Amino acid sequence: xxxxxxxxxxxxxxxxxxxxxxxxxxxxxxxxxxxxxxxxxxxxxxxxxxxxxxxxxxxxxxxxxxxxxxxxxxxxxxxxxxxxxxxxxxxxxxxxxxxxxxxxxxxxxxxxxxxxxxxxxxxxxxxxxxxxxxxxxxxxxxxxxxxxxxxxxxxxxxxxxxxxxxxxxxxxxxxxxxxxxxxxxxxxxxxxxxxxxxxxxxxxxxxxxxxxxxxxxxxxxxxxxxxxxxxxxxxxxxxxxxxxxxxxxxxxxxxxxxxxxxxxxxxxxxxxxxxxxxxxxxxxxxxxxxxxxxxxxxxxxxxxxxxxxxxxxxxxxxxxxxxxxxxxxxxxxxxxxxxxxxxxxxxxxxxxxxxxxxxxxxxxxxxxxxxxxxxxxxxxxxxxxxxxxxxxxxxxxxxxxxxxxxxxxxxxxxxxxxx
Numbered sequence: 001x002x003x004x005x006x007x008x009x010x011x012x013x014x015x016x017x018x019x020x021x022x023x024x025x026x027x028x029x030x031x032x033x034x035x036x037x038x039x040x041x042x043x044x045x046x047x048x049x050x051x052x053x054x055x056x057x058x059x060x061x062x063x064x065x066x067x068x069x070x071x072x073x074x075x076x077x078x079x080x081x082x083x084x085x086x087x088x089x090x091x092x093x094x095x096x097x098x099x100x101x102x103x104x105x106x107x108x109x110x111x112x113x114x115x116x117x118x119x120x121x122x123x124x125x126x127x128x129x130x131x132x133x134x135x136x137x138x139x140x141x142x143x144x145x146x147x148x149x150x151x152x153x154x155x156x157x158x159x160x161x162x163x164x165x166x167x168x169x170x171x172x173x174x175x176x177x178x179x180x181x182x183x184x185x186x187x188x189x190x191x192x193x194x195x196x197x198x199x200x201x202x203x204x205x206x207x208x209x210x211x212x213x214x215x216x217x218x219x220x221x222x223x224x225x226x227x228x229x230x231x232x233x234x235x236x237x238x239x240x241x242x243x244x245x246x247x248x249x250x251x252x253x254x255x256x257x258x259x260x261x262x263x264x265x266x267x268x269x270x271x272x273x274x275x276x277x278x279x280x281x282x283x284x285x286x287x288x289x290x291x292x293x294x295x296x297x298x299x300x301x302x303x304x305x306x307x308x309x310x311x312x313x314x315x316x317x318x319x320x321x322x323x324x325x326x327x328x329x330x331x332x333x334x335x336x337x338x339x340x341x342x343x344x345x346x347x348x349x350x351x352x353x354x355x356x357x358x359x360x361x362x363x364x365x366x367x368x369x370x371x372x373x374x375x376x377x378x379x380x381x382x383x384x385x386x387x388x389x390x391x392x393x394x395x396x397x398x399x400x401x402x403x404x405x406x407x408x409x410x411x412x413x414x415x416x417x418x419x
Contacts, residue, residue, distance in 0.1 A: 038163050044387060050375055062410045064398040065381040067205070067351045069270040071325065073311070074318040077269070081307040090306070094299035097290050098126025098278075102305045105312045106278050114248040116256075122283040123256070125290055126300055130235050130264040130277035133289065134199075135161040136296065137231060137260070137279065140288035141197055142167035148197040149184060149228075153388035153395075155205045158233070162199075170195065173391055174204055177211045181218050188226035198223070201233040203246055206388050206397040207354040208347030210244060216252035223258035229285065230259030236350040238268025238319050241327040244348040250281055260285045267351060268319035269311050276300055276308045326351060329400040329407055336411035340418075353398045357385075361418070367393050378417035380410045 047065065054061050072078070084090060097103070103120040110116040118124055127133030138161040142148055148162045152171035162169040170191075172183050188194045200219065202211045216232075223230050232249035240246050249261045260281030266272035279289055293299070330346060333353055338344045343356055357370050365373070371384040383399075385392030402410070 035164050035166050039160060044383070047371060047375060047381065047384075050372070051381055054375070054379065059379050061375070061379045061381060062402060062406055062413070063381040064400075064402060064410065065383045066401070067267075067399045068401060069267065069272050069351075070401045070403075071270050071322065073270045073274075074315045077271070077307055077311045077315060080310040081303060084306045085303045087303075090302040092302075094302045094305065096293040096297060096299045098124075098299060099302060099305050102126055102309050102312075105309050106280065109312050110248070110250065110280060114251045116248060116250045118250075118256075118280055119283070123286055124278060124280045125286050125293070126305060127262065127277040127279055127289075127293075128297065128300055129266060129275040130233060130262040130279075131157050132275070133262045133277055133279040134158070134231060134233055135164070136292045137262075137285070137289050138162050138165040138167070138197075140292045141165075141229060141231075141285070145193070146196045147191070147193065148199060149187065149195045150199050151201050151204065152390075153206055153385065153392035155201060155233075155388065158199050158201065159389070162197075167196075171389060171391075174200070174202075175207050175209050175391075177202075177209065177215045181215070181222065184219075184222055185226075188222070188228070194226055195228050197229050197231060199231045199233065200249070201235075203234075203236040203239070203347075203349035205236060205350060206352055206383065206385070206392065207395075208350040208352050210240075210246060210348050213247040213251065216247060216249045216255060219249070220252045220255050220258055224254070228258075229282075230255070232259060232261040234261050235264050236267055237263060239323050239326055239351055240349040241323065241330060241346075242348060246349055256281050258282065260289075265308055265311060268322055269315060270322060271308070271311065274304050274308075276304055326400050329402070329404055332404045332407045333398060333400065333411070336408060340411070340415055351400050353400065354385075355396050355398060357394055357396060362394050367396060371396060374414060374417060378410075378413035380413050380417075 051061055103124040106124050107118040107120040110118050135157060142162060142165040144166045146167040148167055148169055150158050150162060150169045150171050151174040154171060159169055172180055174180050184198060219230060237246040249255055260279050262277060262279050264277035279286060334344045334346045337355060342358055347353060357367055361370055367386045368384040371382050374380045374382055383397040385395030
């Protein structure tokens, strides 16, 4: 075979103006992926902008919009972090699955509180908060052409994690758990291909709906019958009131065969900013999540994990005490709204009150506009129900993150603004 007749001069760059490439004057375009384009606009952007503007002018804004705990972790947890963070050996990369001692502690907690036996080596993994775990689970389990059933009204991450995995979402109302089970069965019987994943979230965010153990037993039967996997988001399982105790999905017979459960230390332990959560259950699903996490992160900072061990092992009483704090706040807020003449249903769990907007105001404006009115005229931030999907319209979510006096103040401001 003859070699191409290419001479060195063919590659020489000249200084001639005529030989210079013409500059491209077309504006450069950043073409993001379709999965990003599918994401809806961030509904809270306008509310947050107004909130920051009011605070810059000195307004005393009472923020009941976000479920971020305002109380600190137990002092022993903070003291442990201060102590271990001085160890220079702990500042290297951690392990994507989490340190073994923490995984064993998580398994022990499941055995103690839910009578669930887990293998800490294969059936538990530490996440950077439950939100990260659930999101990467969707990447591990779903892809283009797959369908996931998502709770409605929905916590945004449940829907968006499915979208970012390039999968399709089918939203089902979860406020009537018995009806939800029936709708899951009907959906599996009527669509093709059948849903690959069903996401459930009890105690539910935003509606605070709760279930009894029988719900999970029936859900497992449906999963085995129709072949879908279950992701149970139990982020608010530590925050229960009036003697109610949130059941674990994994405590249902044969649950570990069909799914996993995500939990977090953000709520009951007041460690939201620490970003420590867990995924437990089916070993194959846990392994799939571990594979994705190995490519995406190096796990939670080791010092935080060691502090989490102390929290789980010794701060159980603090979790129970925090739930009582939220219960008192719930009573103050709900009783105050009832005095305004509103139709109020006290939640049995979670950090939220899911409140129907009074009918006379629903007739005048959207839920989003009502939330903006409260911020403008009452200096009170609430989450409009429409931020959680179409089924949220007509409601608002109020987080129990302010102290009782501040909640009473919020009620007074709302009364004044709606006078």
